[in-house]
Amino acid sequence: MNTARDLAIVALETAPGRPVEQGDLSLALAGAEVVDLIEAQALALDGDRILPSAQAPTGDRLLDEAASSLVRLEPYESVEDWLWRRGRGLSSAYVDDLERVGLTTRARGRRIPLRTGRTELVDSDARRRAEERWTAGEPVLVALATAAGIRDEPAEAREDLDDDAVSTVLAAVGGAVQELEAVRQRKEIEDAAFDNVWRGL
Template sequence: MTLAADLLLLAIDPQRRQLRVSERLDYALMGADLVELALARRVVMEGDRVLVLDARPTGDRLLDEALASIAAKDRPPRARAWVQAVRKGLRSDYLGVLTEQRAIRRTPRPFLRFFTVTDLVVLEPGRQAGIKARIDAVASGAAMDDPRGRALAGLAHAAGLSTVLYPGTANRALRKRLQQATRGERVGADVLRATAAISDLAVDATTRAVTDSAMRAATDAAVHAAMSAAVDAAHSAGHSSHSGGGHGGGGHH
């Protein structure tokens, strides 16, 4: 189960059977794919660019598409630019994943005589609650050492879910922690460049600990860069939508 699929499931309102957020969601899904590739040590950051470490298939079709799109560039893309270039059908693809996993059911129904709307029926409320619980743990400060949990929390913020999950002034501190999850320690470019070559090195027992530490630092940098890119892209989309831009892709047809 990928971060993108979990994020999309969390975004569904089980009562209204529609997505709770839309405008920024696609950028968060792109960011989620980038985070997954970073956690799998398939990509690393070199400055603000995404460098492919291992272009072999991951076994997940959508992540493989994401990885291939990065590898196909003439030069490593900037994280923000890659996140902003939302892949066609991305949201629909992940709704398909959730459908295949039997986490949701998509049910079309008439809407205003000439239109249809697709209801997103949550079939696994326990899974949705579990995703929310992981974010709660980060928001409460209890799970900041869980990289996937922090990534999920940061992506929820990027998607605009903070105010949905934690509304009102009483929850301001919880929303702040979700925002902070998108920020990490800055890692020197020299460390990242050295880490990018790790796959080509024969690591012996005396250097393994140092190498593993560098890889963890590089992975963390990539994760936070991906989440920051998703946040930046979402904010940019928010400004452009007020001028008539923005992305579609919801359940209405």
């Protein structure tokens, strides 16, 4: 199961009607990679610390890249530190990768070159699998999508999560997204104050 790719597909699917902050999505994708690597037994969690296992190919380029970039020295890396380090620009990397493997195309508009068109999903098995998980309300995918701002989480979704490691990852993603939003709000306040100073001169 590739939760990170499914999350990227869901984000593209819902983007026209519900724009998503790229930073929030990147943090959620980094969390999804941890979930995928736990499932692939490429890592385990000790509390909130990521303990890498012997590296084995997952068959996915970005997941293999994630596994190879795990910190392999004690005291190892916390999930939160991983989210900030790995998450930088990760949403763009997933959009590019979906296009690279033929799961998306650029919509061609009148007199608009192909590369400047909007990214659109093509019909594929990967898209159908992601849509099935999304429609079924798969708890981990829903929780990550909620953190990324793709949808509001139903009250019962969290109750279905009984895996401590996954719950730790989801809590870290939620905390990181809140921290990023706080940074945005501070910047808006600072920018507004700066503008007011200039207007007063």
